[in-house]
Amino acid sequence: MAEKSPDGVKYYRLSEIEEQNTFKSTWIIIHNKVYDVTKFLEEHPGGEEVLREQAGGNATESFEDVGHSSDAREMAADMVIGELHPVSLSLSLSCSWWSNWLIPSLVAAIITLMYRIYTTESE
Numbered sequence: 001m002a003e004k005s006p007d008g009v010k011y012y013r014l015s016e017i018e019e020q021n022t023f024k025s026t027w028i029i030i031h032n033k034v035y036d037v038t039k040f041l042e043e044h045p046g047g048e049e050v051l052r053e054q055a056g057g058n059a060t061e062s063f064e065d066v067g068h069s070s071d072a073r074e075m076a077a078d079m080v081i082g083e084l085h086p087v088s089l090s091l092s093l094s095c096s097w098w099s100n101w102l103i104p105s106l107v108a109a110i111i112t113l114m115y116r117i118y119t120t121e122s123e
């Protein structure tokens with residue numbers, strides 16, 4: 001269930017947001033805020049398809065890539081229904097840490113190792 005923080009902000013967990021990816025209701029995440037865009041789908045100048053594609057997930061990058069106007073940002077502010085739960089937040093942060101740093105470092109380490117083996121064998 002959604003929890004409320006002491007200052008009254010509703011927190012949603014990632015799993016709860018993922019469930020709202022249906023024809024009846026569409027939620028997206030932008031900058032760790034949860035937006036209910038269900039009623040906005042048909043009005044969106046960028047089309048409902050792009051919003052549906054991001055439904056139940058993190059749309060921050062796509063939203064910023066488009067370079068939405070300040071008008072668009074004001075419209076978005078009216079659709080905020082809560083924030084990403086801190087637990088989900090740290091999860092999503094650690095996920096990007098994992099893919100952005102750990103995997104490339106591992107690949108680099110393996111290549112270094114293979115190179116070492118290769119150069120010592122040919123001596």
Ligand code: HEM
Nearest residue numbers: 035045046050051054059062063066068069071072075076
């Ligand atoms: C609550 C969230 C959103 C709101 C309120 C919103 C609102 C708007 C508005 C008002 C425009 C017209 C141009 C402008 O004023 O900047 C626009 C254009 C556009 N939006 Fe969004 N948008 C939202 C989310 C998204 C997301 C998540 C995506 C991408 C997945 C997206 C993709 C686009 C695209 C591609 C256009 C350009 C359409 C064109 O120039 O023909 N929007 N949006």
